[in-house]
Amino acid sequence: MSRYRLYPTPTQQAALLEQCRHARYLWNMALEQWSMWTPDKRPTPGYVEQARQLTEARAASGWLRAGSQTVQQQALRDFDQAVRNFYAGTHRRPTWRRAGVHEGFRIVGSQASRVVKLNRKWAAVKVPKVGWVRFRLSRAVPDAKSYRITRDRMGRWHLAFAAIPPPIPAPGTGEVVGVDRGVTVSAALSTGELLTCPGLTEREQARLKQLQRRRARCRRGSKRRGRVKAAIAKLYARAGDRRKDWVEQTSTDLARRFDVIRVENLRIGPMTRRPKPKPDPERPGRYLPNRRRAKAGLNRGILANGWGDLVARLEHKAAGRVEKVNPAYTSQTCSVCGHCAPDNRESQAVFRCAACGHRANADVNAAVNIAAGRAVSARRETPARVSPKREPQLAASG
Ligand SMILES: [Zn+2]
DSSP, X not given: OXXXXXXXXXXXXXXXXXXXXXXXXXXHHHHHHHHTOOTTXXXXXXXXXXXXXXXHHHHHOHHHHTSOHHHHHHHHHHHXXXXXXXXXXXXXXXXXXXXXXXXXXXXXXXXXXXXEEXXXXXXXXXXXXXXXXXXXXXXOOOOOSEEEXXXXXXXXXXXXXXXXXXXXXXXXXXXXXXXXXXXXXXXXXXXXXXXXOOOOOHHHHHHHHHHHHHHHHSOTTXXXXXXXXXXXHHHHHHHHHXXXXXXXXXXXXXHHHOSEEEEEOOOSSOSXXXXXXXXXXSSTTOEEOOSHXXXXXXXXXXXXXXXXXXXXXXXXXXXXXXXXXXXXXXXXXXXXXOOBOTTOBSSSSEEXXXXXXXXXXXXXXXXXXXXXXXXXXXXXXXXXXXXXXXXXXXXXXX
């Protein structure tokens, strides 16, 4: 993704926001249709049916007709893709788009290639119904078939061309690396390296909490509330920028250094591991702190996104060299002797093999298993995945 900072004039900003509103309206409408579906109904309208409904809606409403049809159709197509991704198990359920948070739309096709260079530092893109909008030429514009315009919570506009970066050639050393999404760090490598995706510092997190409390005390729609919201948005944007930088640097580094990169396949269901409750040996029935609260909150969301983005970028930069491994039991299996048991743990962070006594960082141990492709231990079969929608089965059949 090549991203540029967009500098619309105040009039253009209003026009862009209107397009965002249209895209959001249609996405939410499609989401509503989709989520009202129950098994006794006929299939939910797919993209083709929704596009037909859009034509009718445009004929009936001057508000929609004033906007760009490309933008509106694309919002429906994007939603359709989001539903497919959800059923394929690669993405989570599509969510509602909110004003001020999800501001953006996409332009696809021939309209996406209307870009002119103004001088060495500036270029302009022709946005339907908005006109020529200037953007800063921070790098060469790729040959892309679509772009997306977004406004972040701080009010900054960006233009991103959906161009897949040229793949990075393999080093040719035959080296294989395993990457595990860690519990205590963002990613652990089988080489023993621990990588941390920077979120917010402790100080910034404390400030965020303070601002959120202050926002709760402000009257809705007041000027003070607006200022507090802007300060919160600034922190979120900062964390997002850091995450993006980290993903780009880490994916480039891995693609350059290793021939084969093995990552755990995306887990369906809870996205982050929950730390186990730790019983207090002195007081039965009570529990010791297990840092569960520490995992909740803003940073967790950022790290979860960071992982997904990292894998997606790796698949672009190291095309054909990324292998996805079933993560079942990688955290319980000893990377030295292969012994697999749930009690192969000294603590959340330290792995200790009950059979051979091998002791290592728990995330690194899992990364070594992933590198070996030893996802499923010989001693234990992967349990069959049971759909939560399936009716309960009799235990006797097992
Ligand atoms: Zn062992």
